[in-house]
Amino acid sequence: MLSNHFPVRDTVAFVIIDDADVYVTNAAAMLSGIAREARDHGDHVRAELPAVTRILLRRPAPIGPLLDGVPGPVTIEDVFGPEEPAPSATVLRLPTMVRPAGPPAQAPPPGVVQVRDEDGLAVAERVMIDGFPFPRYQPVVRGHALPPRLLGLPGWRFWLAYSDGEPAAAAYTFDDGAAVGLYWLATLAEFRSRGLGRAILNRAFEVYPEQPFTLTATEAGLPLYESLGFRTVAIATWYTRS
Incomplete structure (x- = not known):
């Protein structure tokens, strides 16, 4: 859920690149599957979804030109760089998390x-x-x-x-x-x-x-994920323009 600006914790002052790449690699492949119109441009993947253009950075790149290159609604996700000025977009900071491989914490219920x-x-x-x-x-x-x-x-x-x-x-x-x-x-x-x-x-x-598992957390979901063994490996910046 991308409704809250997540506070950056002092303990996460840099991106642990190897673990962040686990998330980026997975999300890029996921976007390529969900969107028929998905293109890998080297430094980013651009997916044309029904309601929004989704851009995922695969390595650091300037945000301004990417925002300017989309005429309509757009969401850009950047796990690598610091927050950039983006007057036309809403900016959120959300944890990227990874959980090492392992069994469930408890048996899941039949529901x-x-x-x-x-x-x-x-x-x-x-x-x-x-x-x-x-x-x-x-x-x-x-x-x-x-x-x-x-x-x-x-x-x-x-x-x-x-x-x-x-x-x-x-x-x-x-x-x-x-x-x-x-x-x-x-x-x-x-x-x-x-x-x-x-x-x-x-x-x-x-x-x-x-x-291993990987995800982007919201402030509301963070305690659950931490209790199940996820740790924050990056604070991603999300730029969203409606």
Whole structure:
């Protein structure tokens, strides 16, 4: 969720490049899968998504020309450099985190399932969009943010947690062969504080016990991730223009 400006901690004064690259490599491959119009420009990957152009820096590069090169909504993610002046964009600072390979912290409850069909994906997609929320994808249009073709691509898994029989939390993971990225973990407001995010993560750890995990954290999610063994390896700068 990209709604809060995250305070930079004094203990993270520099990017640990090797660990940050775990995240960048995974996110670049994920974007190339989710967007049919994705291009690797060497220093960055540019993905044309339905509601926004997403740019992920693969190495340090000036932000201004990248913002100027997109006429509409854009989000640029930079895990390498310090924050740059960007008058036309909202700037957020969010932790990039990595968890070493290992088993789940506890057995996941039976209410967490892996989505395997289009109807289930549509439910998970709605939970993610409404749970953050993502205004640019609202009102929710089935398959707009997460197209069904992703179900058939290698490395993609979608997770849905139920509470009292109702879909309550969801996320997706992408396995690039070296690490697993966690994306869009969200719980609907009426089901929060029930351990559903933790349950989804432990279910994913159970499936991938021999691979590290990586993610971008929000301020609200940071305590959960730290309790499960994630550590901050960089403070990324996100530039967003609506």
